[in-house]
Amino acid sequence: MISDVGGPTGHGFVVEQIWRYPVKSIGGERVPVSLASSRGLLGDRLWAVQDAEGKLGSGKNSSRFRRMLGLLDLTARYPVEPEVARIEPPVVVGPEGTEYPVAAGAADQLLRSHVGKPDLRVLRESEASHFDEVPLSLIGTATLAWLRAQLPGIGIESRRFRPNLVVRTDEPFIEESWLGRPARIGAGPNALAAVFDRVLERCVMVGMAQPGLTESGSVLKRLGQREDRPLCLALGGHIASDGIVRVGDALTLE
Secondary structure, eight states: OOOOOOOOOSSSEEEEEEEEOSBTTSBOEEESEEEEETTEETTTTOEEEEOTTSOEEESSOSSSEEEOTTGGGOEEEOSSOOBTTBOOOOEEEOTTSOEEETTTTHHHHHHIIIIIOTTOEEEEOOSSOOOSSOSEEEEEHHHHHHHHHHSTTSOOOGGGTOOSEEEEOSSTTGGGGGTTSEEEESSSTTOEEEEEEEEEEOOGGGGSOBTTBOOOTHHHHHHHTOSSSTTEEEEEEEEEEOEEEETTOEEEEO
């Protein structure tokens, strides 16, 4: 059992939100605390929607992924908090709020009906990773505020970009200056050590509709107009040593 201890420091870079996504490419859940290891936040993207050809449901087509419309209409959560020794299957929540347990096969039936493909299943990760690139992502609050000001009237929330961590910042894109610098999140023996080594290139998924967020192609278009890093937003990286991350933890850089 993880104890949710800690609070805002009142200065510097501070973790304001923690998100995990039990099922890849489906909406996730905001949590106050999470264990983290080299694989990422415990339980993050541990399941995925898979078709009969073994391709994973996504917002794009590639050698590994198949674009499946409607996935972001749904969300997923863990009914039992994950523990290292045991992670119970999640439930998928439909647009009307009904929960469909993965373990009972109800989530499979929901996905087949909702997406319109009869061969879909929600499967746990085996040999191949479910992550697109890296297991940890981060975005700054000032960056979100900048984009919100650029696109008034369009819902700009962190969940459009599916980060794991939202960190309080006071300058747009300042997190991009952290590339390659060891970062420490929290304090004490359970602090998390990470290195963010890339700025993530975004796809059409950032403009797709989600519950409470309308569809808009303007989001990706505006990111494409960035002169320094076109189409890029948020950091991606790796966890260097296991730890616990909590809302309110300070992020410090070496």
